[in-house]
Amino acid sequence: MDSLDIVVRLAWLVGAAGFVIGLMRMNSPATARNGNLLSAAGMAIAIGGTAVLLAARGDAGVTAWIIILAGIALGGGLGLYTARTVKMTAMPQLVSLFNAVGGGAAALIAIDDYIRLASAQTLLPNSIPLEVSVPTVLDIVIGGITFTGSLIASGKLMGVIPGKPIKVPGGQLVTVALAAVVAVAAIYLWLGNVSVPILFVIIAASLTFGVTMVLPIGGADMPVVISLLNSFTGTAVAMAGFVLGNDVLIIAGALVGASGAILTKLMADAMNRSVINIMIGGFGGGEGTVAAGGPEGGSVRSLGVDDAAIQLAYAQNVIIVPGYGLAVAQAQHAVRELADLLEQRGVNVSYAIHPVAGRMPGHMNVLLAEANVPYPQLREMDDINPEFERADVALVVGANDVTNPAARRAGTPVSGMPILDVDHARSIIVIKRSMGRGYAGIDNELYVNPKTGMLFADAKQGLADLVAAVKAL
Amino acid sequence: MDSLDIVVRLAWLVGAAGFVIGLMRMNSPATARNGNLLSAAGMAIAIGGTAVLLAARGDAGVTAWIIILAGIALGGGLGLYTARTVKMTAMPQLVSLFNAVGGGAAALIAIDDYIRLASAQTLLPNSIPLEVSVPTVLDIVIGGITFTGSLIASGKLMGVIPGKPIKVPGGQLVTVALAAVVAVAAIYLWLGNVSVPILFVIIAASLTFGVTMVLPIGGADMPVVISLLNSFTGTAVAMAGFVLGNDVLIIAGALVGASGAILTKLMADAMNRSVINIMIGGFGGGEGTVAAGGPEGGSVRSLGVDDAAIQLAYAQNVIIVPGYGLAVAQAQHAVRELADLLEQRGVNVSYAIHPVAGRMPGHMNVLLAEANVPYPQLREMDDINPEFERADVALVVGANDVTNPAARRAGTPVSGMPILDVDHARSIIVIKRSMGRGYAGIDNELYVNPKTGMLFADAKQGLADLVAAVKAL
Amino acid sequence: MSEALLAALTVFVLAILCGFAVISKVPATLHTPLMSGANSIHGIVLVGSMVIAASAHDPLSQILSFVAVAFATMNVVGGYVVTDRMLQMFRRKPAAAPAEKAEGKG
Amino acid sequence: MSEALLAALTVFVLAILCGFAVISKVPATLHTPLMSGANSIHGIVLVGSMVIAASAHDPLSQILSFVAVAFATMNVVGGYVVTDRMLQMFRRKPAAAPAEKAEGKG
Numbered sequence A, B: 001m002d003s004l005d006i007v008v009r010l011a012w013l014v015g016a017a018g019f020v021i022g023l024m025r026m027n028s029p030a031t032a033r034n035g036n037l038l039s040a041a042g043m044a045i046a047i048g049g050t051a052v053l054l055a056a057r058g059d060a061g062v063t064a065w066i067i068i069l070a071g072i073a074l075g076g077g078l079g080l081y082t083a084r085t086v087k088m089t090a091m092p093q094l095v096s097l098f099n100a101v102g103g104g105a106a107a108l109i110a111i112d113d114y115i116r117l118a119s120a121q122t123l124l125p126n127s128i129p130l131e132v133s134v135p136t137v138l139d140i141v142i143g144g145i146t147f148t149g150s151l152i153a154s155g156k157l158m159g160v161i162p163g164k165p166i167k168v169p170g171g172q173l174v175t176v177a178l179a180a181v182v183a184v185a186a187i188y189l190w191l192g193n194v195s196v197p198i199l200f201v202i203i204a205a206s207l208t209f210g211v212t213m214v215l216p217i218g219g220a221d222m223p224v225v226i227s228l229l230n231s232f233t234g235t236a237v238a239m240a241g242f243v244l245g246n247d248v249l250i251i252a253g254a255l256v257g258a259s260g261a262i263l264t265k266l267m268a269d270a271m272n273r274s275v276i277n278i279m280i281g282g283f284g285g286g287e288g289t290v291a292a293g294g295p296e297g298g299s300v301r302s303l304g305v306d307d308a309a310i311q312l313a314y315a316q317n318v319i320i321v322p323g324y325g326l327a328v329a330q331a332q333h334a335v336r337e338l339a340d341l342l343e344q345r346g347v348n349v350s351y352a353i354h355p356v357a358g359r360m361p362g363h364m365n366v367l368l369a370e371a372n373v374p375y376p377q378l379r380e381m382d383d384i385n386p387e388f389e390r391a392d393v394a395l396v397v398g399a400n401d402v403t404n405p406a407a408r409r410a411g412t413p414v415s416g417m418p419i420l421d422v423d424h425a426r427s428i429i430v431i432k433r434s435m436g437r438g439y440a441g442i443d444n445e446l447y448v449n450p451k452t453g454m455l456f457a458d459a460k461q462g463l464a465d466l467v468a469a470v471k472a473l
Numbered sequence C, D: 001m002s003e004a005l006l007a008a009l010t011v012f013v014l015a016i017l018c019g020f021a022v023i024s025k026v027p028a029t030l031h032t033p034l035m036s037g038a039n040s041i042h043g044i045v046l047v048g049s050m051v052i053a054a055s056a057h058d059p060l061s062q063i064l065s066f067v068a069v070a071f072a073t074m075n076v077v078g079g080y081v082v083t084d085r086m087l088q089m090f091r092r093k094p095a096a097a098p099a100e101k102a103e104g105k106g
């Protein structure tokens, strides 16, 4: 091992360390951005080192360099462009897309490696040791599933593919069949047989599996699915590392595989679902905005814009509770305008952010931050809940389940989900279009609370009206 | 590498994994004990594997086995006995003792290894490569410092050595001189010279350094010092791993080295000291229970046992605030007795545990748990602080600094230390012997608060009197 | 089982443990950025793609490795940029006491 | 720098990172037990001590390795036992809702 080797290997190690420390720092808002940059620096070092190695070794011919540079130019361009231009709320589907290509790349490495070995060995049995064939197959299977799975997930979030669960004809049967095929083929290769056609059977089966796995899952559960597939890609990359005998791939891959798994669990917990239950499709995807009469036992009080405006303008403390409806209506700027107006009048305004308000974790923060709402005004649930008691008005904008007191009782679809204690506020104003239900598809007792006034309107429109009305005071 | 090698190496890997997962689980009270057992299991596997390896290899003669087994019997016996019999409050010094022997063992490995090499090489220059000499020297230096340093720390906590800072004649000079000697000697060896005498110079200097490093530090800061030395031992063990080329030593050592460092910082933060500032001796060690007149501007109201008993007996909510005085007076059982008595009378009682109440982190939990106070009644500071408002009586037993409102102002020795909001309680009863000061050596404004009544007594005696008085009601 | 494989396995296990340990109690706000951040990290597969590209001689290998490189680079570049955009959100007003508080929670 | 050393270094770095990551926001209550727990772990030095003892032939080596083994074992056994004693403290009443709460904090 000459000194160049050593230097490059050390560079890879430094890169890997960068990833770990970067992730650590991304655990808290204060250091998160710096953590991401750190991780990026690690990546740069690792890739730079590789380039130096290839150049110095000179085993990369002109064509090879053209391939590499062209590939980098193309991929880099696409990545940069899409990442720069995507709308805040469309980010999850983009992440899913990047995840797909990552998994794809990992699979391609194993495929290419296997084909080469196979041709070199001119198909002698046992010519490919288990040490190689096992990670190769795993890489291809996991990478393949991730590739198509992530594409579907992305498509669902983009709306290219309908978000609602799509039953695959044959359903479970197909899945089981595919799994069986993969298993048999894998064992065949592990027994020492060398066969490219069989490899392609595995590839095809894995790709199909990815599709059938994700199609039946509802759009609302996609964040969790994407996170899971992200963890898969990590594992696939680690396998690629074993195939190539490259430590940095193994480290980074395993790191993402493991942390991704934890993260997936955290996400699922945050919407009190279990990952399993999501993968086999629970109540996910019921975007039920079914217009429904007021919940039995309790009359709904509807409120005029002017009354609402007066309540807000003369309040001491107002807490705004944004929900999915705000996102749908793209009303983030409107709500900020109203908040600013109130603050000018000396009302102090803060936003109560429920961890799973909207349809992806952090959805509300992303939205409101896009409208430049100052971070300090965004308050985590546990942080603000005690303050509802002191709030004169809680203004609920397009939020439903996350405010439903039913969650405190057992036996409802939202039971056990921590909620915002909106009902502790002195008075409550709810802006939504109708008595329609939320994601969980149940009525909200908050709306029949005597303290509650309903302002029926599209969030954006309703807020605009309020701004006008407050100005008019 | 034959299959036995592989099995043993895998066993070591499993052991290492056990350590990491064990530590993870020790991060939360619920899983902590199980985590420790897991780590112990990992240790058993690693050691068992080693024994098997040695046995199968047969390179260990009869004498070797006698040495090993005798050593294990002796060390194990001592460890088991001391650990079983030590009093709860004496645990830190014992941990420090175990830490000392651990560091010692690590150093001995390197010493032995070096002497063998030296004699084998019959002292040819450059016969010992840097790869060996660097970790060897580091191991010996760090291990040596830890050995004596931990012994001193332990001695101070046991009271064998006076707890108050002891100025070393020559002070800083000696330290610097020793450091210089070590540095020169180390470089001499790294330059390729082989010399056992020089090695012994290093050993001697390191051992002395350990002593001069810890002597000047006050007893109250020992928890932090012990934690720091603990992290040192980890590093020494990792170095021993490099010397022997043994992965499991490297992993476990590095793990402890790093986690120990973080833990040390957390501990120091908890008593808002900086590690540096402790090592060069800050206000640490001032166990100033100097009797002092009531703080200027404010009269002290002293309270009779019976009045106190009545207040407690007819209260709704009582929060007990234990402090160092409770530990000194060994009053944990007395306080529990009082609490039970009150609970029987329908008062609900909880304990407010300040992170640094007493003289070691967790001191109060350890004490109260010894008296079988049910864990749920022990409430972390952040958890209970909001509840003082609702407390009819806050009963402060031998606590001082952790209740001192002065901490909320800048410019006092306790400034910035988070405190228990005892002064928010409707009324306050303080049991202590006098107006004496606490660790920080300043007066406590709480004691001159009109809501406060002082019950001057030794904690144990005072509590006993209260129990009697409450029973008498 | 070769020495090399054993070493690789050791590294693999340690990295997994790091992965488990590194994600502590994260505020839900950070779930999406964290996911995105982890997503960029597996872009490291670019290193592997470059390596195979360097030794690709037949057309098939060349095509495969070209696609691999392009894919991987997209993952790397896009991943880090989009993550950074998400995180820019967390910038806050100059003097923001409450922010510190919020961080405390984080 | 040999292949072996590089591998060892990789493992070393990863283990350090694990160590940093593994200690998250721990309640102060657990500081002492955690310290004690970590303390027991470096008792792994017993493995090293056994190895040198096995190959100790001259009296000096034998004495050194004997002491090393004894020291290390004391560290291991004592460490785990005392840690366990500290942690037994955290057992709680059968039906203890608040305990759950307290854990949440942990």
Ligand SMILES: NC(=O)c1ccc[n+]([C@@H]2O[C@H](COP(=O)([O-])OP(=O)(O)OC[C@H]3O[C@@H](n4cnc5c(N)ncnc54)[C@H](OP(=O)(O)O)[C@@H]3O)[C@@H](O)[C@H]2O)c1
Binding pocket: A220, A221, A223, A271, A289, A322, A323, A324, A325, A326, A328, A329, A355, A356, A357, A358, A359, A360, A361, A362, A363, A397, A398, A399, A400, A401, A402, A403, A431, A432, A433, A434, A435, A436, A437, A438, A439, A440, A457, A458, A459, A460
């Ligand atoms: N955050 C995540 O990661 C995530 C992921 C998956 C699922 N979920 C689930 O999603 C739910 C989130 O709760 P949420 O309260 O934010 O939303 P929600 O419970 O889904 O309710 C959204 C409400 O917004 C109203 N709305 C829709 N369009 C609107 C518009 N243009 N203007 C005004 N209002 C409009 C709807 O009522 P109208 O039709 O009457 O207007 C609907 O009741 C939770 O159940 C959570 O578990 C969250």
Ligand SMILES: NC(=O)c1ccc[n+]([C@@H]2O[C@H](COP(=O)([O-])OP(=O)(O)OC[C@H]3O[C@@H](n4cnc5c(N)ncnc54)[C@H](OP(=O)(O)O)[C@@H]3O)[C@@H](O)[C@H]2O)c1
Binding pocket: B220, B221, B223, B271, B272, B289, B322, B323, B324, B325, B326, B328, B329, B355, B356, B357, B358, B359, B360, B361, B362, B363, B397, B398, B399, B400, B401, B402, B403, B431, B432, B433, B434, B435, B436, B437, B438, B439, B440, B457, B458, B459, B460
């Ligand atoms: N926990 C840790 O890890 C750690 C480590 C090092 C330093 N510290 C520091 O130690 C302090 C801990 O605060 P604290 O409030 O627990 O204790 P403290 O501030 O040291 O006060 C203890 C008080 O207990 C009283 N006392 C002593 N013996 C007594 C007895 N036999 N009966 C009744 N009362 C007795 C003393 O007053 P009288 O003399 O009037 O009785 C003294 O004022 C903090 O400053 C902390 O930073 C903590």
